[in-house]
Amino acid sequence: MKFVFSRIIENEISYFHPVNPKLNKHISDLELLERFYADRDNQWLGILLERYTLLLLGVCMKYLKNEELARDSVQQIFLKAITELQKYRVEYFKSWIYMVAKNHCLMQLRDKPGKNTIEVKDSIPAETDETDKESLLLNEKTYEYMGEALKELNAEQQLCVTLFYMEKKSYQQITEQTGYSMMQVKSHIQNGKRNMRILIEKKMNG
Amino acid sequence: MSDKLKDILSHLSPEVDQETLLRYLEGRLSDEQRHEVEKKMMATNFTDDAMDGLQEIKNKEKISSLVEQLNRDLHKKLEKKKKKREKLRFKDQPWLYIAIFIILLLIVLSYMVINRMLQQP
Numbered sequence: 001m002k003f004v005f006s007r008i009i010e011n012e013i014s015y016f017h018p019v020n021p022k023l024n025k026h027i028s029d030l031e032l033l034e035r036f037y038a039d040r041d042n043q044w045l046g047i048l049l050e051r052y053t054l055l056l057l058g059v060c061m062k063y064l065k066n067e068e069l070a071r072d073s074v075q076q077i078f079l080k081a082i083t084e085l086q087k088y089r090v091e092y093f094k095s096w097i098y099m100v101a102k103n104h105c106l107m108q109l110r111d112k113p114g115k116n117t118i119e120v121k122d123s124i125p126a127e128t129d130e131t132d133k134e135s136l137l138l139n140e141k142t143y144e145y146m147g148e149a150l151k152e153l154n155a156e157q158q159l160c161v162t163l164f165y166m167e168k169k170s171y172q173q174i175t176e177q178t179g180y181s182m183m184q185v186k187s188h189i190q191n192g193k194r195n196m197r198i199l200i201e202k203k204m205n206g
Numbered sequence: 207m208s209d210k211l212k213d214i215l216s217h218l219s220p221e222v223d224q225e226t227l228l229r230y231l232e233g234r235l236s237d238e239q240r241h242e243v244e245k246k247m248m249a250t251n252f253t254d255d256a257m258d259g260l261q262e263i264k265n266k267e268k269i270s271s272l273v274e275q276l277n278r279d280l281h282k283k284l285e286k287k288k289k290k291r292e293k294l295r296f297k298d299q300p301w302l303y304i305a306i307f308i309i310l311l312l313i314v315l316s317y318m319v320i321n322r323m324l325q326q327p
Contacts, residue, residue, distance in 0.1 A: 042284040049280055054224050058256025061263060070259070071272065078280050082287070098252040134276045171238035182261075190248070 029093040037089060045085060048093065049078055055100050061106035073108060077101050142200065149199035156180070157192030164189050222246045231266045267303075 006084060026033075028050060034098060037046035056077055060070035077100055083198045163169045164185075169177070174185045221242055230243045231237050247257040263269055 015240030040274075042288050045282045046281055050277050051224075053280075054227060054260070055252060056254040056270070057269070057273065057276070059252070060257045060259065065262065066288050067263060067272075071276065074276050075279060079283065082284070094252065098255075102255075104224035164241070164245075168238065168241050170237045171244055172240065173237055186248075186258075190254075193248075 008177050018130075030091070033090060033093060036085065040086075042082070045082055049097075051083060053092075056097070059098065059101045060105055063102070069108065073101075073104055078145060080104065096183065105180055141204075145200045145203040146196065148203065149196040152199055153192050153195055156184075157188045160185055160188035161192040161196070227260075227272075228270050231263075231269055233258055233266070 029051070032048040033043070035115060036048075053074065056068055056074045059072040059131045060077075061067065064070050064073060073091050077097070080100055081097060084100070120204070153161065154190075160174060160180070163174045163177065164171075171182050174180070175182050177186070180188065225237070226239075226243060227247075230240060235243065244257075247253045260269065
């Protein structure tokens with residue numbers, strides 16, 4: 001169970017998929033890659049990469065803090081992806097392209113002394129088994145532990161997590177209600193979530 | 207209660223399309239819809255980083271045209287590469303070389319035959 005739970009904590013997965021309706025939504029990333037590897041037609045890569053343009057722009061903006069640089073970086077990441085994908089097979093495209101984007105941004109920051117450097121500590125998440133997560137989520141004991149863990153969070157985290165997950169408020173509403181900035185709200189929610197997971201894990205092992 | 211608690215650990219969220227994310231960034235979603243987008247974006251480091259970065263773009267209205275421009279450039283590059291590859295593929299056809307060689311050989315042989323015939327009295 002511990003293993004299952006750690007995998008959930010470490011390997012977060014989402015089905016966020018910024019797909020334009022026109023971009024062959026019915027075809028999965030893996031299928032697009034398979035089609036590319038089968039006939040080496042670049043159009044499949046075009047469809048695939050286009051799905052991630054907005055996310056890549058966001059990641060580059062986060063690290064580089066400059067719109068012009070971010071735009072150029074997305075273009076370079078596209079080129080890198082096109083070149084690399086010709087050389088070897090990639091299975092988890094979403095995780096892979098995220099890693100490529102982060103590495104590119106880090107290189108940019110290293111090459112330009114004086115820029116803000118951001119340490120990237122996060123491991124690249126791999127796709128996880130849904131069944132494992134479902135089994136955890138269906139465990140009644142987990143709910144009990146979660147309720148307890150929520151109460152053990154510090155006041156700010158408890159408030160933000162409650163407002164976000166229990167009352168389904170948006171960041172903006174929480175900001176208005178609590179007086180925290182949007183970034184503080186986000187940070188309290190994320191830290192609260194992380195702490196809850198740690199607490200639950202302790203309870204499960206204890 | 208337990209359903210809501212489940213959301214804290216769950217990452218089994220449905221897809222968010224690009225259109226919805228753009229509408230979120232442009233402030234064109236209801237509070238409820240905003241909450242849903244935020245919950246899904248928080249699910250992975252990738253989407254979470256992207257959300258942080260996109261929030262830093264001052265003029266949210268231009269994000270959409272920026273993405274379109276990047277996609278147009280991407281397709282142009284891919285098209286260029288495709289043409290280049292097709293050109294190379296054409297060059298790589300062994301039959302093409304063999305055909306050219308045979309035609310040249312025939313021309314030379316024809317020339318030699320005609321030349322000999324003309325030299326004979």
